[in-house]
Amino acid sequence: MAKRPLRHHPLLSAKLTVRQEQSWHARIALLALVIVLVLALLYAAFVMGKRSVSAMGTGGVSLLQLQEQISELTSERDQLRQQTNTIDSKLNIDRSMQKELMDQVKTLTADNQKLKDDLAFFESFMQAGTGPDGVAVQNLKAELVAPGQLRYRALLVQGVKKSSEFSGEMQLTLNLVQAGKPVTMLFPDPKSGDAAKLKLAFKHYQRMEGVIPLPEDATVKSVQVKVLERGQQRAQQTISLTT
Numbered sequence: 440m441a442k443r444p445l446r447h448h449p450l451l452s453a454k455l456t457v458r459q460e461q462s463w464h465a466r467i468a469l470l471a472l473v474i475v476l477v478l479a480l481l482y483a484a485f486v487m488g489k490r491s492v493s494a495m496g497t498g499g500v501s502l503l504q505l506q507e508q509i510s511e512l513t514s515e516r517d518q519l520r521q522q523t524n525t526i527d528s529k530l531n532i533d534r535s536m537q538k539e540l541m542d543q544v545k546t547l548t549a550d551n552q553k554l555k556d557d558l559a560f561f562e563s564f565m566q567a568g569t570g571p572d573g574v575a576v577q578n579l580k581a582e583l584v585a586p587g588q589l590r591y592r593a594l595l596v597q598g599v600k601k602s603s604e605f606s607g608e609m610q611l612t613l614n615l616v617q618a619g620k621p622v623t624m625l626f627p628d629p630k631s632g633d634a635a636k637l638k639l640a641f642k643h644y645q646r647m648e649g650v651i652p653l654p655e656d657a658t659v660k661s662v663q664v665k666v667l668e669r670g671q672q673r674a675q676q677t678i679s680l681t682t
Contacts, residue, residue, distance in 0.1 A: 573598030574605055574666055576676035581662040583680075587655065589613070592648040593664050593676070595639060607668035609637040609647055617657045626651050639666065 577594040584590045597605050613624040627635040639645055653659065659680045666674040 574668075574673045576664050576666060576674050579662070579664050579676045579678050581659070581678060581680060583659070584650065587653045587657075589651045589653055589659055589662075590648070591651065591662065591664075592646070594644060594646050595641065595666060595674075596644045597642065604640060604642045605668070607639045607666060607673065609639055610665045610667060611651065612663040612665065613651070613653075613659055614661045614663075615654065615657045615659055617654055621660075622654070622657065624654070624657075 574595070574597050577596055579591070579593045581589055581591045591611060593609070595609070611626040613626065615622040615624055627637060637647060637649075639647075661677060661679045663675060663677040665672055
């Protein structure tokens with residue numbers, strides 16, 4: 440039996456044609472939507488760019504203000520630094536002046552003490568000579584000025600009745616305690632020779648002073664000064680040191 444050829448039904452063909460027309464219109468609508476979205480994005484980008492430019496302009500003004508503030512702060516800092524340097528200079532001057540005043544006070548104190556010694560000397564000098572041949576030791580003083588150092592001062596006088604010059608030497612005897620035992624020390628050391636002797640040569644008075652190095656861990660109990668003339672004792676004075 441022979442097969443009949445297939446025929447396209449008119450209604451089926453019409454439906455297929457309508458479907459093809461609807462798909463084409465959808466594509467056009469979608470394309471239009473995309474174009475609208477692109478234009479909207481471009482507009483939005485334009486607006487954002489404009490705002491950015493405006494913001495940049497505003498930021499530029501703020502930056503200028505900050506630069507002015509920085510300039511003002513820098514100027515104030517420089518002024519404060521200059522004032523600080525001025526104050527430091529004044530403080531340094533004040534310290535220097537204070538040191539000078541302290542030095543002057545020390546000098547005046549020493550001069551005052553010497554004047555007191557001179558006054559005591561003249562008072563004794565007006566009296567008759569004491570001791571053999573009128574030679575005497577006046578105002579013997581001794582003090583520790585540093586660890587292991589003893590400073591001494593003595594004023595030697597000769598009475599007004601003597602018109603000849605006295606020539607001799609002075610010797611100090613120190614009574615010490617070292618390691619719990621009493622020790623006697625002579626200054627200058629007799630073994631040092633003639634060059635180390637404390638020479639005396641005066642008609643009316645002579646002031647003697649110096650520093651004696653002490654043995655290690657030694658405590659000075661008393662100091663005695665002797666005036667010798669050709670090996671013979673002419674005068675002496677002894678003082679005790681309090682610790």
